Amino acid sequence: MRLADDPRWQRLNNPHFQCPCCGERHAGLFDIAFDHPDPFAMPEGGVQFNSALPATTGDILTEDFARFGEHRFVRAVLPMTLAGTGPGPDLVQFSFGVWATLAPENFDAMVEAFDSRDQSHLGPYFSWLMNKLPGASNTPPKCTMYPQKDGQRPVLLLEDDTHPFYAAQDSAITLDEVLDLYALIGHDIRPHLLDG
Ligand SMILES: [Zn+2]
Numbered sequence: 001m002r003l004a005d006d007p008r009w010q011r012l013n014n015p016h017f018q019c020p021c022c023g024e025r026h027a028g029l030f031d032i033a034f035d036h037p038d039p040f041a042m043p044e045g046g047v048q049f050n051s052a053l054p055a056t057t058g059d060i061l062t063e064d065f066a067r068f069g070e071h072r073f074v075r076a077v078l079p080m081t082l083a084g085t086g087p088g089p090d091l092v093q094f095s096f097g098v099w100a101t102l103a104p105e106n107f108d109a110m111v112e113a114f115d116s117r118d119q120s121h122l123g124p125y126f127s128w129l130m131n132k133l134p135g136a137s138n139t140p141p142k143c144t145m146y147p148q149k150d151g152q153r154p155v156l157l158l159e160d161d162t163h164p165f166y167a168a169q170d171s172a173i174t175l176d177e178v179l180d181l182y183a184l185i186g187h188d189i190r191p192h193l194l195d196g
Helices: 007-013 104-114 166-170 175-184
Strands: 065-068 071-081 093-101 125-128 142-146 155-158
Touching (some): 007 175, 065 104, 071 104, 071 166, 155 166
Parallel strands (some): 071 155
Antiparallel strands (some): 065 071, 071 093, 093 125, 125 142, 142 155
């Protein structure tokens, strides 16, 4: 069946369909985001504004950056093409919102360029993915980070072909796989896309 003919896909994209799992009107796919790099415990003060970064010297977690001891992390997206969409304007992506490492000098360059909303003249950078995706081992996979323009978060591409999402990122992820991931995070929308 073509994706466009899949009644589950039609329902998920219906702007009037209210998700019974969370009450939102998703109107399409939503990303799965991690709040902080796995080795970084959520600090007591929670997530700070990016503007707090230059003013502090110790460990800090902001909306887009984290500094933890000697380590530097940036919030990035790890996108995959939804099978049956694209190329071109009908491309749909599913992404994990993740945290990934940067060398301190590259981190500083990203921070410096942040306010201009254009980081596309930077990188690509060597990076380690610092969130364990479903089914992955505890060893952080090797990645390349591609800074973006228009205020978009940097794009992270997996370089480790043994990672469970390498193939999906290299080709595509199916709707069923995305729905299984939603169920895995306690958001099992699958039965609701078929009934009624
Ligand atoms: Zn929902």
